[in-house]
Amino acid sequence: MRRATAGILPALLLLLAIGATHAYTRSTVSATDSTGIAWDLENHDTYLPGINDGTLLYRLHAAGSADVGNGEDLAAVARAFRTWSGISTSALRFRRDQDTANRTTLDDGEFTIFWNETSTVVDQGTPDTDDDLNIAGALAVALIYRIITGPEAGEIRDANIVFNGADFVWTASADPETGRYDIESVALHEIGHTLGLAHSPVAVASLFPRLGSGSRRARKLSSDDIAGVTAIYPGGNSAANRGAITGVVSNGAPILGAMVWARDSAGVVLAHATSDADGVYLMAGLPPGPVTLHTQPANAASGFYLFSAANMGPYYTAAQRDFSYAGGLAVEILAGDTVMADLSPAAGTPAMEIKLLSRSGSWSNIRTFLRRGESGVRIGVAGPGLPLAGTPLSISGSHITVVSTAFDMVAGFPTVEITVTVAADAPLGARDLVITASGETTVALGTVEILHAAEPLQPPVTTGLETEVVGPGLDLVWEPSAGTSWYRLFRGDLATLAGGNYDHAVVADGCYLSAPQASLMDDIDSPEAFYYLITSGSGDETVGPAGTASNSILRPAGFDPCP
Incomplete structure (x- = not known):
């Protein structure tokens, strides 16, 4: 059993701070060691029962x-x-173990998630308070224990997540109300930290360090x-x-902490990285x-800001901060290969910064965010x-038209606002807000998300069935509840599925289960405007011949029992 020195790394998600307040940035072993931390899923310490x-x-x-x-x-x-388990390009998988009565964050090999309801002080499970x-x-907060010395430095050996129930009110609602914070969004963020990911400057990323109440978009x-x-x-x-x-x-010497990011041909932000002490x-x-x-x-980490060095770790x-924006370097990403591309920004502290954003004031x-087809x-x-003059503000990429520009002041800062029209076929994803003036540029990185004209609804309720809707571009990951003996997977437009008209939905994949299985994971890259619905239940289901309807569900040819 390896018992190398271990350290604890707390990673916190902050509330919306409107008052005072390496494609990714890795959480590192220490303030002086840039080695990224991660679980060793195959050759892990036998100490780790998790x-x-x-x-x-x-x-x-x-x-x-x-x-x-x-x-x-x-x-x-x-x-x-x-959601984290459902990434088809990653080997990472999670499984829920039996519930626990443990409310401590002791380094015990047990990955525990709980709420602290009566105090903001988290018990680390040691005699020393x-x-x-x-x-x-x-x-x-995600509390991550990692090995900090020896050949296994950087290996995560334990993690815990604590929700702050003493300071904040929580919700799992389909339509979270203002003042309540969405459990799923915050859990997604903190789980990312337990995997070795640090905060991201891409504002639409789950790992962005700030979250507002009353929203489920994260x-x-x-x-x-x-x-x-x-x-x-x-x-x-x-x-x-x-x-x-x-x-x-x-810029003549390596730059530490430079935010580097890649946009695709549509202007959508794909990923970011952060330069180390060698640049x-x-x-x-x-x-x-x-x-x-x-x-x-x-x-700069003062007053209002979107993302500062204080958020990086x-x-x-x-x-x-003594260099300016540099961009537009064209690179071709090659499958199975690593491309070399150096960046040489000019020296000098930026004259402009974007610290606040607005939608409709x-x-x-x-x-x-913006939705497809929106105008005005x-x-x-x-x-x-x-x-405070000209037409300095734009949104990266195509399919967005700037109609007009206006200027004002807010919180002591100059403001630039544009009125825009979004094309109905605008590529989905994160866009940059870009200010260019007097030969300089500053960017709010991945701050505007282009969404569908209508957001996916919450799963419809169907008597006797367990249902889940998965939207476009998401991998489908589903775990049946205890007693589940069959499931069905459907593909169709959102209105059809949400309305319960399954007899008009097309089955994309699926089979009956002769016995419950641990999980169903299908790598589905959904076409735009199409959604997937799982229905499941316990016991037997009467099914007619292929191509006939049964229980308002169309069974096509080739829909066979599970092996």
């Missing part, structure tokens, strides 16, 4: 949240784990999140089908194709040094 056949086991405290009943709180956390951690002001992973976990835990054919970019960011960055797990590379410093505390320092929507930025 890894079974390469699968990470987690345990939920049965009490859940005092704010949510009927088991919806624990179900929301389980969905977040399934000085070891306890105060999470006041944080929505949740219940999904961005391409940046997916690239990060694919690079750390490659699986499937990712080594052959994905590519990487690496290089040095330098080296690495973006891996990227789909092949043409991209452009961009770099700029993080915000201890290794990046001294991240440099509502200002914050978290992401915003105002999107704005605010920050020191921004211009």
Whole structure:
């Protein structure tokens, strides 16, 4: 049994801070060692009972949240784990173990998730109360134990997640109300930290360090999140089908803490990386194709800001800000290969910064969005040094038209707002807000998410059936409840599925289960405007011949029992 020195690394998610407040950035071994941390899923220490056949086991405290009943709180956390498990390019898999009564964060090999309801002080499970951690002001915290010396330095050996129920009110609602924080969104973020991912400057990423109340838009992973976990835990054919970019960011000397990101040909942000003390960055797990590379410093960590060195982690505390934006370097990502691309930004502290964003006049320092087909929507930025004339603000990529530009002041900062029209076929994903004036550029990285004209509804309720709807572009991961003996998978437009008209839905894949199985995982890249529905139940189901309807469900030819 290896008993090398271990250290604890707390990673916190902050609430929306409108007042004071390497495709990925890795959490590192220490403030001086840039080695990224990760679980060793195959050659792990026998001390770690939480890894079974390469699968990470987690345990939920049965009490859940005092704010949510009927088991919806624990179900929301389980969905977040399934989302991370469902990445087809990653070998990472989670499985829920039996619930626990443990409310400590002791390094005991048990991956526990629980709420602290009456205090913000988290019991570390040791006699010395000085070891306890105060999470006041944080929505949740991931406590990660990793080996910090020896040949296994960087290996994660235990993790725990604590939700702050003392300071915040929680919800698992399909339509979260303002003032309540979405359990699934926060769980998704904290799980990312337990995998070795640090905060991301891409505002639509799950690993972005700030979250507002009353929203469920952070219940999904961005391409940046997916690239990060694919690079750390490659699986499937990712080594052959994905590519990487690496290089040095330098302006005569290596630059520490430069944010580097890649946009695809549509202007959508794919992933980011952060340069180390040698100026080296690495973006891996990227789909092949043409991209452009961009770099700029993080915000100054004072007053309002979107993303600063303070959000990066201890290794990046001294991240440099004495260089300006540089971008537009064209690179072709090659499957199964690593491309070299250096960036040389000009020296000098940026004259402009974007620190606040707005949609229709509502200002914050978290992401915003646009929907396909929208028109007359105002999107704005605010920050020191921004211009008050001309047409300086744009959104990266195509299919978005700027109709007009307006200027004002907010929180002591100049503001630039544009009124835009979004094409009905605008590519989905994260876009940059870009200010260009007097020969300089500053970017709010991945801050505008282009969404479908209508968001996927919550799963429809069907008597006697367990149902789940999965939207376009998401991998489907589903775990049947105890007693499940059959399932069906359907593909159709959202209105049809949500309306329960399954007799008109086309079965894309699926079979009957002669006995319950652990999970169903299908790598489905859904076409736009199509969704997938799972129905399941216990006991026998009467099924007619192929091509006939039974229980309002069409059974096509080739829909055979499970082997």
